[in-house]
Amino acid sequence: MDLNTMSREELAAELAKQRARFERYKAQELRLDMTRGKPGPDQLKLSEPMLEYGMVEGGISDSGIDCRNYGQVAGLPEARAFMGELLGVKGDNVICGNNSSLNMMYDTVCTFMLHGVSERPEDRPWFEDKARKFICPVPGYDRHFAITEQLGFQLIPVELRPDGPDMDEIEKIVRSDSSVKGMWSVPKYQNPTGYVYSDECIRRLAKMECAAADFRIFWDDAYTVHFLNEEPAEQLNLIDACVAAGHPERAIIFGSTSKITFPGAGIAALAAGDETIKFLLSRISKQTIGPDKLNQLRHVRFLKDKAGVVAHMKLHAEIIKPKFDAVEEVFEAEFGSPNETVLDWTRPEGGYFICCRTQNGLAAATLALCNECGVKFTLAGSTHPYRKDPTDSYIRLAPTFPELEQIRAAVEIFCICVKIVLIERLLARCEG
Amino acid sequence: MDLNTMSREELAAELAKQRARFERYKAQELRLDMTRGKPGPDQLKLSEPMLEYGMVEGGISDSGIDCRNYGQVAGLPEARAFMGELLGVKGDNVICGNNSSLNMMYDTVCTFMLHGVSERPEDRPWFEDKARKFICPVPGYDRHFAITEQLGFQLIPVELRPDGPDMDEIEKIVRSDSSVKGMWSVPKYQNPTGYVYSDECIRRLAKMECAAADFRIFWDDAYTVHFLNEEPAEQLNLIDACVAAGHPERAIIFGSTSKITFPGAGIAALAAGDETIKFLLSRISKQTIGPDKLNQLRHVRFLKDKAGVVAHMKLHAEIIKPKFDAVEEVFEAEFGSPNETVLDWTRPEGGYFICCRTQNGLAAATLALCNECGVKFTLAGSTHPYRKDPTDSYIRLAPTFPELEQIRAAVEIFCICVKIVLIERLLARCEG
Numbered sequence: 001m002d003l004n005t006m007s008r009e010e011l012a013a014e015l016a017k018q019r020a021r022f023e024r025y026k027a028q029e030l031r032l033d034m035t036r037g038k039p040g041p042d043q044l045k046l047s048e049p050m051l052e053y054g055m056v057e058g059g060i061s062d063s064g065i066d067c068r069n070y071g072q073v074a075g076l077p078e079a080r081a082f083m084g085e086l087l088g089v090k091g092d093n094v095i096c097g098n099n100s101s102l103n104m105m106y107d108t109v110c111t112f113m114l115h116g117v118s119e120r121p122e123d124r125p126w127f128e129d130k131a132r133k134f135i136c137p138v139p140g141y142d143r144h145f146a147i148t149e150q151l152g153f154q155l156i157p158v159e160l161r162p163d164g165p166d167m168d169e170i171e172k173i174v175r176s177d178s179s180v181k182g183m184w185s186v187p188k189y190q191n192p193t194g195y196v197y198s199d200e201c202i203r204r205l206a207k208m209e210c211a212a213a214d215f216r217i218f219w220d221d222a223y224t225v226h227f228l229n230e231e232p233a234e235q236l237n238l239i240d241a242c243v244a245a246g247h248p249e250r251a252i253i254f255g256s257t258s259k260i261t262f263p264g265a266g267i268a269a270l271a272a273g274d275e276t277i278k279f280l281l282s283r284i285s286k287q288t289i290g291p292d293k294l295n296q297l298r299h300v301r302f303l304k305d306k307a308g309v310v311a312h313m314k315l316h317a318e319i320i321k322p323k324f325d326a327v328e329e330v331f332e333a334e335f336g337s338p339n340e341t342v343l344d345w346t347r348p349e350g351g352y353f354i355c356c357r358t359q360n361g362l363a364a365a366t367l368a369l370c371n372e373c374g375v376k377f378t379l380a381g382s383t384h385p386y387r388k389d390p391t392d393s394y395i396r397l398a399p400t401f402p403e404l405e406q407i408r409a410a411v412e413i414f415c416i417c418v419k420i421v422l423i424e425r426l427l428a429r430c431e432g
Numbered sequence: 433m434d435l436n437t438m439s440r441e442e443l444a445a446e447l448a449k450q451r452a453r454f455e456r457y458k459a460q461e462l463r464l465d466m467t468r469g470k471p472g473p474d475q476l477k478l479s480e481p482m483l484e485y486g487m488v489e490g491g492i493s494d495s496g497i498d499c500r501n502y503g504q505v506a507g508l509p510e511a512r513a514f515m516g517e518l519l520g521v522k523g524d525n526v527i528c529g530n531n532s533s534l535n536m537m538y539d540t541v542c543t544f545m546l547h548g549v550s551e552r553p554e555d556r557p558w559f560e561d562k563a564r565k566f567i568c569p570v571p572g573y574d575r576h577f578a579i580t581e582q583l584g585f586q587l588i589p590v591e592l593r594p595d596g597p598d599m600d601e602i603e604k605i606v607r608s609d610s611s612v613k614g615m616w617s618v619p620k621y622q623n624p625t626g627y628v629y630s631d632e633c634i635r636r637l638a639k640m641e642c643a644a645a646d647f648r649i650f651w652d653d654a655y656t657v658h659f660l661n662e663e664p665a666e667q668l669n670l671i672d673a674c675v676a677a678g679h680p681e682r683a684i685i686f687g688s689t690s691k692i693t694f695p696g697a698g699i700a701a702l703a704a705g706d707e708t709i710k711f712l713l714s715r716i717s718k719q720t721i722g723p724d725k726l727n728q729l730r731h732v733r734f735l736k737d738k739a740g741v742v743a744h745m746k747l748h749a750e751i752i753k754p755k756f757d758a759v760e761e762v763f764e765a766e767f768g769s770p771n772e773t774v775l776d777w778t779r780p781e782g783g784y785f786i787c788c789r790t791q792n793g794l795a796a797a798t799l800a801l802c803n804e805c806g807v808k809f810t811l812a813g814s815t816h817p818y819r820k821d822p823t824d825s826y827i828r829l830a831p832t833f834p835e836l837e838q839i840r841a842a843v844e845i846f847c848i849c850v851k852i853v854l855i856e857r858l859l860a861r862c863e864g
Contacts, residue, residue: 036502038501038502039501041498044491044498044500044501047500048489048491051485051488051489051726052485053483053484053485056483057480057483059476059480059483059694066473066476066696067696067697068476068479068694068695068696068697069470069471069476069694069695069696070468070470070690070695070696071696072696098530098531098723098724099530099723099724100720100721100722102719102720102721103719103720106718106719106720107539107719110542110546113546114542114545114546114559114583125559127546127557127559143718143721146718147718147719150715150718151546258502262491262500262501262726263500263501263502263721264498264499264500264501264502264503264504264722264723264724264725264726265499265500265724265725265726265727283582286538286575286578286579286582287534287535287538287539287579288532288534288535288538289532289534289575289695290532290696291530291531291696292530292531292696292697292724292727293696293697294483294694294696294697295697295724295727
């Protein structure tokens, strides 16, 4: 069934059919929420044993540190080593913080705003550059864009492709404009596409020439071990690539256990080059006497190491893979395969999202219609800087939190709405 | 025994006597550390039951919030109400964060640096005022001063007296200079003096005329329930006083359970006027998806309410009051009562510190001598902006962490060193 090749009469009949399906769902008065990438209750249960008293009893870490008391501004050494293994660096190059990697990104941008990227006098505070800009691969993560928007950066969208952002475009932008201070990236199982940056893309990011010596890549490796199938995708480490390219301080990698243990009570970390770690610690040591080391101790004792994490992530995959499969099944039943004329969608191997594209100009109308039927998706536009998708076509689906039956219903309603809105456009064209 | 009225011969004899005591201690090769205000292991043990699984099992708060998952950027409602009761405001006027109130102070200053104190265009970012200044009551807390020093404020010392800072001086400073953006305060059981600001002082702070409309008082109520005797001192609430004086947004109160439960794993909060809370939340909502609510849940279930906290603090007082008493006993045995000619010291009713004053110019030499004998105290000068005490006389003692016998030894060595350094000065004067 290709809506685009149907006659006017066939379209009218199809519209009537989809309208009828819509009304049947509407009558059910569903309240379905597919807006945010949250683990479901079954996933949260997997980490309950981490909360047992025995995990922290006595409060002393294996290295002899009293985790209950003050100190260890860079985090518990065991937690730094643990997060370092996840992020692909030595523990010495890790700062392990509290429960939010977003918070560590925000604080790092604020530090660069107020002090510049190092102690060196030529690294001026970013605040002083009124034309400061930040590169935002699109579609991307709304909370990244919001940080740099709030801090007064001009956000420059660059198209994201299945193997990473358009590198020709990025190289051109950073080569000529010293006000381009950095870029956001989710390099593996990207939010919202699930794309994995290629090693070639990573090498180009590491070695490209930047007009701004203080250009920094904010590398949010949020989904580094969040695979859906056999094991996590292998990927070149950006810091290694930057060191090899002679730019050892260019990259700052962020990660957390938010979607490994608990989104609200995980541990977060950043990894960076020697100089940047030293510089950030000189700032953080004025900000706090240290992170919550008891929670770090709990995590290290529960997850142990990367192998322990991967084993734990298999349990997550067992719960959420069927949810991703359910979306795919409904999509295939409704549309066959992804296509640019009706609905395109990604088929991620990991992460928390599926990214769909309607025909240009139909995303907002489609979601408004879903909303009428009791199904909420992430607001159209939220994948783009300033919450404005100029193509009005990108839609992010977050299938992890609702139960399987709810997901099937929500996605079916979504498909119905995609069809209705598209057919109405096609019919209006006939009228016109 | 008044060293200042002794003859040269008497002084020489006394010096020999104290030197002999010093050498006896030195031979013991002690390693005593009285530098930081940390609870001791016995105190940490008091909160061990908070770590039991039953405190957080299932992860759902009484108000039905899943504390394991994302959300609640202002903190768990129960935790906001709890910290509000401690800080003397409604829960709506509280933002409850992670484990460090210092971190919340730092972030608040950074927010004002980058955005100003409100959304209003006339409230310019503090960063833009190159002559920005901050009032620092002295002696005071080194970590406060360090924040505003790092952020480029000129630090203005104002003398702290037993009933609060010199208000005539403060009123004069803030009336004339719109670059004076704020002041630090520890209003109850102050660090390091133990002084309690009087209600009259608080009323004057609330109503004084400030050239800077965006002048803000950072009120670190770190020791609000940390009494040593019967119960916490009563004190006028600064926000109430500010509201009454027509300056509802002037004060931001900070507090935590760091020295109630665990310094490394407590919960922190700030309290402020309606507008400031709303403004700060608009910033924090870009910084994080929410604080560690599981730890907030643990705290609320363990401590329950202010009455629960006060009962818990009595257990702390039973442990640390004997340590403060030991210092007092040694001081009395060595010096009689506090006096300005040999050694002055405070007799706090709460908090974590005792503040001593040697004769001017002798503090650093006294501590260097203590160090020779294996006893470390907080560096001379650290009670003052830029770590420089122009009188070289203030010394902070932190008697909570070491064991009782260690404290007696450390303080006795301190007294011996005070005497040696003073006698040497008096004898040098005779020579001169």
